[in-house]
Amino acid sequence: MAGNLLSIGKTGLFAAQAGLATTGHNIANAHVPGYSRQQTVQTTMTAQDAGYGFVGSGTQVADIKRYSDEFLNVQVRNAQSTTSALASYNAQITQVDNLLANTTSGLSPALQDFFKSVQSLSANAASTPSRQNFLSSAETLAARFQGINGQLEEMRSGVNSQITSNVTLINSYATQIATLNDQISSLSNSTGHAPNDLLDQRDQIVLDLNKQIKATAMRGDNNTITVSIGSGQPLVVGNKSFELAVTPAPGDRSRLEVGYVTGTRVTQLSAASLGGGELGGLLDFRSTTLDHAQNAIGRVAIGMAVSFNAQHRMGQDSAGNLGGDLFKVAPASVSANMNSAPPDSPPSDVTAQVIDPSMLTTSDYMVEWNDSEAAYTITRLSDRDVTIVPYSPSGAHVGSKDGISFTITGKEVSGDAFLVRPTINGAAQFAVVPRQVGDIAAASPVIIGPLPASPPGWTGNKGNAVVSDGSVNGNFLPPNPAFAPVTIKYNAATNELSGFVNNQTVEVTVAGVKTQYTAGTAPVIPFVAGASYEFGGVTMTMRGLPVDGDQFTVKRNSGGVGDNRNMVLMGELASKPLLDKGTATYQAGFAQLVSSVGNKAREVQVNGLASESMLARANAVQQSVSGVNLDEEAANLLKYQQAYQAAGKVMQIASTMFDTLLSLGR
Template identity: 55%
Template structure:
């Protein structure tokens, strides 16, 4: 019996020693990130039958238990991925928000100063200094567009750099997790023999991985964890780690994206599939904000150049010549994917034809081998080009004329960004004040000999005037017969008469007279009002006023308050204000969501810590408890020794 008692005391001593060691391990690792509290689980040793009953043989350590809740750990991983994504998004979008919201040296004051210079020329038509000031403010406006675009390009380059860094970190974490899977697997799959500290290290690596990309975790064989990302692409399977790689976008070699490595091949992953984590936030920011802001600023630049040039070319300069383009309008960005079939003969082009319909979206053109499809990337609306003529087909979508010709193989694709280069390519096209087309090529007069109160407007012209100009002068006469007619229009011209919003056409050199009606012929536009008497005339002749005439520059100034964008519902400045507002709202939204995400992360981390965290007060209590258990077990062994000595003395 003394031998049994000694064995029992010994088992208790070993159990208490294991508990003391484990408690000390908890205390010393209390501040280690990701460490999970451990505890000794004891069980009764096998009892021994004595004939009169079963006698206990002591205790044993059943396992060193690791306190960790996988459900809470999953919540921590998910919250970590979400918060990291929002933080990365906010860090980038706040830069754009600060850039666009500058009220002193930003784009909005540059537009205002430019149109103020236009108005100065209107009031001082013959003033060379006012015209020089207009050119200077035009240069400043172009510089503002280019400066904003350059800053956006810098942000884009920064995103490229961070994508590369994130991919390298993701690969590193994947490799480390696979290595720990191998170490854990070497201990076998017995639950009681799991290496707790290695499990903690692996779980912490998975949490760290979720800071950079959202990872899905599933249990594998031999206590391994399998990790997948994106649309299910495996990153870690057992002891094998797979790799990501950065690659240049096939349709934009300045843009890095993420690819999945399979053997010696790298396959591009859809950017919207890599959600969560810093990498997901960067990719979402680039497509959701950076590209759209760059397109919006470019759209504003293209719209301003398009409309200003169109009006400027309706005027004449100081030498009486038709006005030229005032600004350089940047062409659309069109690129074929570098991996398109080399035998393809397809050619794709794009030209902005109507800025009122232009959107902030990019477009993808792809072929199935027989037909072409144009997809608006902002909402993935797909349009089939039908009918299609390989000799050349033009399809207008959202104010952009897409031109396609030739044949393409199935899978060939092209990227079209109508306004991406609009700001960077916006420049002043004029080099001399004499090239400013301030005047209008026609002038009108009503002789003082007229007897009625009829009046004719100063006159304006349309693009048709310079294509096939009419023979001037033209004298219109009022004929009171037949209800009132205006005669004298060129005999071969078609006269368009607009009255109360209704337009009618007339030929034969005459048109009905209506007070306040507008008349257009051969690109000349006039309005006649009042009550002329029979025989009253109105003259239309070529303008010889030179630099003194500022009617066209006044029309250019009126563009500032003309609704041009968003289906002719927004001016230059209100369109820019909408962009600023959209960025500001998105910035605030991301900021609020990031704050909420951080609060959630703290909450779930706290809940997980309640299960796995080390409480030093509790461990101090355990030290005393296990110390007493150790001492008590030692006392049992001491008593067993005393009994044994007594038995020996009896034998002597």
């Protein structure tokens, strides 16, 4: 009996010792990230039949239980993934928002200063200082466009660097999880018990992995887990880990994407499938904000360059020459053919040109050969809207979409694909063309007025008819026939205007109704008060009533140094809706970009705060199950201490009883 009592005391002593060790372990690791509290699980040892009943034989430690709820762990991981993505997105978009909305270094002040210089030159076209101020303001505007684009490019380069770092860290976590899987499986199989501390380490690494990318963990055999990402790509299976890699995007070698490594092959993963974590936040920022911002500011630059160039060409510089381009227009960026066909396949090529900046969007486009349509298609990537290019069995395939003309040459081959980015370089390549103040075409190239009273016998017009200053359009410019000066004469008997170049088309607009006549042929060209007359690219309006024989000259402007008429027309471009299908001015177009980025930044900030709150709540609930409560552990210490002392007392009594039995036998 004493021996049994001694054995019982010993089992109690060992159980209390295990309880003390487990409690001490909890206290020591209370502040270790990912640690889950543990507790000894005791069971009663098999009782022995003593004839009069079953006598207990003590206790044993059956297991060390780890308090971890997988459902709560998944909630924390998901919340952590979302929070990290929003924090990453917010850190990036805040930079863009500050850059665009800056009242000193943003684009708006430079635009305002430029248009002020246009107005100043309009008021004093002959002033050399005003002309120099105009060129300086234009240079400042170009530098501002280029500077903003340069900072956006730096952010793009920074995103590439962070993507590379994140992928390296994800691969490291995958390797660590696979190693822990192997250790946990081996120990679980050999001992039949789960190595709790290793499970905690692995769960913490899975949580850290979700800070980088949204990952899903599923339980496997022998306490292993399978980790997958994206649309189900396995990252860890048992003791084997798989790798991600950074790879240049098809059509844009400077843009890094995330690929999945299979053997020697890297398959690009869709950015949309890699949501969550810092990596998902970076990819989302780049595709929805950075690309849009760079394309939008490029669209404003191209819109300005095209419209100002068109007006500047219809002016005249100080030397009497027609104006050239005022700004450089960036060509559309077209990638090399992404077709993986053999090299000996006949190559095709794509060129793209902006023909109507008012129709430009901020989207990129994909031009592809579509086998089912037997034609090339143009896909607007922002909404996947598709336009079919008319098929041409020989020569070039030509199509247009959103103010862009696409020309496809060469033999079509299945798999042909080209990425077209019409506005991506608009701000980067925006530059001022004229270098001398005399090159500014501020004057109109024609001058219209009554015939001077200088010819012999001519005493001037007798009527009160007046003509407008006149303007020119594209028909005035080469390669159209050279402008020929004319003297227009009024014949009261027939109410006609004559003197136009024979066989020249004269378009008369009355109350919005246009009628075309051919000079020198019937019917005659009538005089209508208030009508507009267009001929040879010149447009003029006649008001009042002429008298028979009154004459008006239309000739090249030979002394237009102080003429400001073309500069006035350029100044009017500031208030004209020339973007967004004719609904937005340049300032409004940029303001839309600033507003959209600001609203998105605020949205991300608000969602980030909400996500942080959800993460804190999820952590609190998880810690209520897995966290170490030091007050509770202190109570457990006292409990196990008392149990240890009591078990020791049992063994002491058993020893005393044994000594008594020995003394009886002497």
